[in-house]
Amino acid sequence: MDTPPAPTEADAARYLSDAEAQLLQLFTETSKADWVYNTYITDDSEFLSAKANARFLTESANLAKRTTRWDVKRLAPADARKALLLRLGQPLAAPDDPKAADELTTLAAELQAAYAKARHAPKGHTESLDLEALSKILRESRNPAELQDVWVGWHATARPMKAGYTRFVELANHGARDAGFGDLGEMWRSKYDLSPNDFAKTVEGLWQQVAPLYKELHAYVRRKLRETYGDEAVSKDGPVPAHLFGNMWAQSWEHIYPLVAPPSSDPGIDLTSILVARKTDPVGMVKFGERFFVSLGLEPLPATFWTRSQFERPRDRDVVCHASAWDVDADEDLRIKMCIDITGEEFHVVHHELGHNYYQRAYRRQPFLFRDGAHDGFHEAVGDTISLSVTPEYLQTIGLVDSVPGPEKDIGLLLHRALEKVAFLPFGLVIDKWRWDVFSGAVRPDDYTGSWTRLRRDYQGIVPPVPRSEDDFDPGAKFHIPGNTPYMRYFLAAILQFQFHRGLAKALGWSGPLHRCSIYGQAEAGRRLRAMLEMGASRPWPDALEAVTGERVMDGGALRDYFRPLEEWLKKENRSAPVGW
Ligand code: X8Z
Ligand code: ZN
Numbered sequence: 001m002d003t004p005p006a007p008t009e010a011d012a013a014r015y016l017s018d019a020e021a022q023l024l025q026l027f028t029e030t031s032k033a034d035w036v037y038n039t040y041i042t043d044d045s046e047f048l049s050a051k052a053n054a055r056f057l058t059e060s061a062n063l064a065k066r067t068t069r070w071d072v073k074r075l076a077p078a079d080a081r082k083a084l085l086l087r088l089g090q091p092l093a094a095p096d097d098p099k100a101a102d103e104l105t106t107l108a109a110e111l112q113a114a115y116a117k118a119r120h121a122p123k124g125h126t127e128s129l130d131l132e133a134l135s136k137i138l139r140e141s142r143n144p145a146e147l148q149d150v151w152v153g154w155h156a157t158a159r160p161m162k163a164g165y166t167r168f169v170e171l172a173n174h175g176a177r178d179a180g181f182g183d184l185g186e187m188w189r190s191k192y193d194l195s196p197n198d199f200a201k202t203v204e205g206l207w208q209q210v211a212p213l214y215k216e217l218h219a220y221v222r223r224k225l226r227e228t229y230g231d232e233a234v235s236k237d238g239p240v241p242a243h244l245f246g247n248m249w250a251q252s253w254e255h256i257y258p259l260v261a262p263p264s265s266d267p268g269i270d271l272t273s274i275l276v277a278r279k280t281d282p283v284g285m286v287k288f289g290e291r292f293f294v295s296l297g298l299e300p301l302p303a304t305f306w307t308r309s310q311f312e313r314p315r316d317r318d319v320v321c322h323a324s325a326w327d328v329d330a331d332e333d334l335r336i337k338m339c340i341d342i343t344g345e346e347f348h349v350v351h352h353e354l355g356h357n358y359y360q361r362a363y364r365r366q367p368f369l370f371r372d373g374a375h376d377g378f379h380e381a382v383g384d385t386i387s388l389s390v391t392p393e394y395l396q397t398i399g400l401v402d403s404v405p406g407p408e409k410d411i412g413l414l415l416h417r418a419l420e421k422v423a424f425l426p427f428g429l430v431i432d433k434w435r436w437d438v439f440s441g442a443v444r445p446d447d448y449t450g451s452w453t454r455l456r457r458d459y460q461g462i463v464p465p466v467p468r469s470e471d472d473f474d475p476g477a478k479f480h481i482p483g484n485t486p487y488m489r490y491f492l493a494a495i496l497q498f499q500f501h502r503g504l505a506k507a508l509g510w511s512g513p514l515h516r517c518s519i520y521g522q523a524e525a526g527r528r529l530r531a532m533l534e535m536g537a538s539r540p541w542p543d544a545l546e547a548v549t550g551e552r553v554m555d556g557g558a559l560r561d562y563f564r565p566l567e568e569w570l571k572k573e574n575r576s577a578p579v580g581w
Helices: 009-039 043-065 077-088 098-117 131-140 144-156 159-178 184-189 196-229 254-260 271-277 282-295 303-308 344-362 376-388 392-397 407-421 424-440 445-460 488-507 523-535 541-549 557-562 564-573
Strands: 324-327 334-337
Touching: 009 043, 009 077, 009 324, 009 334, 043 077, 043 098, 043 159, 098 159, 131 144, 131 254, 159 184, 159 424, 159 445, 184 196, 184 424, 196 254, 196 407, 196 424, 196 488, 196 557, 196 564, 254 344, 254 407, 271 344, 282 344, 282 376, 303 334, 324 344, 334 344, 344 376, 344 523, 376 488, 376 523, 376 541, 407 424, 407 564, 424 445, 424 488, 488 523, 488 541, 488 557, 523 541, 557 564
Parallel strands: none
Antiparallel strands: 324 334
8 A cells, every 4th residue: 555645734634534434334334234133143144244344344444554654743633533543443453455354254253143043951951042041040040060061051152163263363463463553452452542561551450459359259259159059069268160150151240149148138129029020021121221311411212222222032033142232323323232131130231231322322423433432441331330329229219119228238238239340350351361362372272261261260269160171162152252342341341330430429429338329310420421421532531531530540449449348347257268269
């Protein structure tokens, strides 16, 4: 490709706005092809989605390449930022070679389909079950043999993905190198207004801030699991088998709350039973979510949201069930795609997804390249921040519970929240620690599952229930690996949501415990959130953080503040028990 002359400020501005017009059109076409594919998986929809993505990524790469020699210091700051975002906008970069680009997007679509179609027939079942049905067994069964069978069976579905994923890594790195990055992991780490190295240090620092609390929770839960499953199944001071946490990946432990709840601290609120008893349907779940956002001064969702979204798993075809939020035309065509179960966990997922939609809606007046989160952790944190305001007091306000449990129930409430949020932290970290090493070549295919298992043991303190080999491909049993969705965003969101919550609570003059504060109906909280959301990606993320919290640095201290009473309680509980593994 010819090296273009250094543009004048006006040339650059014109080039970028033309690029944005072109990208917007390709984005819309690609989103529509992807939507059809995600909600109706056939060979044809897979083909069309792969082709659309190849075209979109190739055009994005071409547009970006013409800006790499620009002297951005001479440009208006907004245009310099756009030139940067043009290079970093997508989680994949197309290789220069069109055949390689085509092979890459075809593989990406195939891997997604393989995950979406995965099934396992547990012992005693005649039919193969999908992930939702298997997850229900993990949530509800207390039979260790059954739990193990489900864990092993689901992880076996990922074995056939290994060859495709290995090739995917090669091609994705080609694309990243053609775009001027060392490998795809470095490209992902370049999106945070920091050098890739400084970003890696930042996340490690955040983990160090919160790890002591995780270790206390792990020690306490391990002791309780020993009481349930016996000293043979769970060692006194080692890592814990992964199939006992009520979740396929042990990424969130709230479903074993009944096993670990201290007798006197039952929070007295079981959202799942309440929703089921009230015969809440999937649309009803989403209506609760919308109502919260509207209470903050945001608009109701557009009419097309209700007709175009997928709320339930269709009976007659394969779909990608993993929850996601869409902004199909980067404007008003908002949708969610979920297979909603009526549970407290899914109540939170609905709020999570609507957080994405409300962010998308708020920044739709920005130029196309700024229609994105301040960074991807912000995008993931918005709905979760709202979920932190789903307090007993809030549930009473909206009529879901009659009375609010008193402060004597605080430990139970906090423990339940910690099983969701604190348990998640090391999981949120290890997925991309693994991928960064895979993309850099530090981890080779003959160590894919070995290195995955070691990271899980070292950070999460969990181990597979049965020995693994390199014929297994355990990372592929988690959606975001075959789906190529970067994951550090969820770790950052787990930190940020508590910082947002603390910032908003302070702004409202709240003086009670943070876990009892709800921003429902609070105009000032809505105003602050809107200021951040409307900014989109137009400014470096510290500006967005400041709009909500007055702070400019990501800080794990807010999470520690939120859980302080629980942490003190856990330390007492763990006095005579080993902590760590
Ligand atoms: O993938 C998601 C969202 C999609 S936007 C539902 N989450 C991660 C996961 O499920 O593993 C939310 C929390 C972590
Ligand atoms: Zn999300």
